[in-house]
Every structure is written in structure tokens, then in C-alpha cells.
Amino acid sequence: MNEDQKRRVADAPPAYRGIIRRAYDPRAVSWTNAIRAFCLQCTGYVRKDIRDCTAPACPLWAYRPYQTDDEPEEGPELVAGPAATGLPAPQNASGEVPS
């Protein structure tokens, strides 16, 4: 994790630090968690603003988390891998796909 990433983890509210940390960890990242982290950062960590997001032109809009009130804070880990999304597998900085 580089210094900018460490700062983003430290700046996140405690309840969301695990999500942000996993988004930067090539051994733990999933598309689900990466999108969750991005939307949280986009809204300043306001779940309601993600659910009520008014930017349907955003490429992540259909995949944004917290569309229902019953989604847990942390959410399931590694539930939507490449097979579920049709997207290529996440890669680390060396272009390797984490196992």
C-alpha cells in the first residue's frame, strides 16, 4: 500500500476502513469491494447518498452498493468476482491475478 492509499484508509471513518483497506490489497480485492470503496469515497462515506445516487450516467451506478437498507455495513467479501460480473479479474501492480 502506498502513502496515498494509507492516508485514504486513515481518513476513512473507522466503520469503513476495512473496506478501503481491502480495496488496496491485491490479495483481498474484489470488484464488489472496489466499487463499494469507490462509491463510499465519492459520497464522503454517506450510505444514503449512494443509495439515492442521482448520477445514473456514472458507469458504476447500476453496481453501487447499499441500494437496499438491509445491506450490512461491511458487506460480503469476495461475492462478486469476475465470473459474476463478466469483468476481467482484478490484477495487482505486476499484472498478476490474486488467487
Ligand code: SF4
Ligand atoms: S454510482 Fe454514484 S456514488 Fe457511486 S461512484 Fe458513481 S456517482 Fe458516485
